[in-house]
Amino acid sequence: MLFADEPIFHRPALARYFVDFLKSADSASGLFLSAPRRTGKTTFIKQDIVPILRAEGATVIYADLWEQKEVNPAIVIVNAIREAIMKADGVVMKTMKTTGITKFKLGGIEMDLSKIGSQDGESISKVLQHLATATNNPIVMVIDEAQHAQTTEEGRQTLFALKAARDAMKGAGGPGFRMLATGSDSDKLATLVNAKDQAFFMAPLESLDPLGPDYLQWVLDAMGRSEKPTLKALEAGFAMCSHRPEPLRRVLRALTKPYASSKSVDERFLDLMTKDMQAARETFLQGLNGMDPLDAAVLKRMASTGKNFKPFDPKTLDIYRELMTGAALQNAAPSTSSVQASLERLRKDGLVWNAGRGLWYIEDAQHVAWIVAATTRDAEAAKRAEAARLAIDSTATGIKPPSAS
Secondary structure, X not given: OOOOOOOOOOOHHHHHHHHHHHHOHHHOOOEEEEOOOOOOHHHHHHHHHHHHHHHOOOEEEEEEOOOOOOOOHHHHHHHHHHHHHXXXXXXXHHHHHHHOOOEEEEOOEEEEHHHOOOOOOOOHHHHHHHHHHHHOOOEEEEEEOHHHHHHOHHHHHHHHHHHHHHHHHOOOOOOOEEEEEEEOOHHHHHOOOOOOOOOOOOOOEEXXXXXXXXXXXXXXXXXXXXXXXXHHHHHHHHHHOOOOHHHHHHHHHXXXXXXXXXXXXXXXXXXXXXXXXXXXXXXXXXXXXXXXXXXXXXXXXXXXXXXXXXXXXXXXXXXXXXXHOOOOOOOOOOOHHHHHHHHHHHHHOOOEEEEEOOEEEEOOHHHHHHHHHHHHHHHHHHHHHHHHHHHHHHHHHOOOOOOOO
């Protein structure tokens, strides 16, 4: 049985723009590219940008920190460099790999493949310089979800090692080096370029445009059916799912099921999209309501404050207690140690990440929106309930309740 591959929508003009930007002096310090998760960023990088770079003679080293988020980011990056070396040296390196031999010569320099980046091995900077010399190709280091490098001290030091490679190869007359880092949230990615103590301080940060009408027209053309939604309806539905292809494809598949209805295709499509988004939101909120009360309180506070979140501030600790009222009836604010344990549980569950220096973020921007909306609704409902209670009390006592402003 043969399985059809998922078709890929290419954006050649946009890829050409970013490749030219990457090759220019403006990105000599690195280029950081942000786009929300599941909106096609990785596909664009791997299927559009990387092929152009390779076709134009670059040695591209690709490391995906999200795909292997349980592995120390430093190890993921070093492994990607090792893989690039093996590919560069072809059959010889493949033989070494299968026979367990780790020492080899690259650019006339002998090094141990198993010790790259370690204290008793060759530095990442030197290895990349040797690789560029041996291949006579410029090196492009691509790190997907680069903000995860901040989650470990080794990951942070690896970014500084890449900066050292950048600095050593800049203006040295050799093939050159470029760094392309991507992230799913501009605020998270900005932590790598906005602080003076970061390796790539002041590197340009660009936003990747979301998939637009040209992509949706491509989707419609690929459907090959006479009865299908209009482009206008597709645009409205795509906005509802935050420009993410997966839920769009899921709803379009559901639309093909036989179903007796007097509604138009556009109406049925938008109904299905609304129900799909509601189901996803309700599933997430049920999980939120069912988790440890302190964990839920921490998430709610994090969502409402964003990058200004201060997990251990005395005021924040009191707010946790208020948010937990009813679920865990707290008489005192939770302790700093219990909040730290809560953050660690949320991190292990993949709901939040630690950017270092006390900075914490919710992983998925969609979750932030759902939490904020639900918390606002809960607050408004509580306010209405309190107003109703006061109205009942005033009827019994004759005292007019205060205005609910």
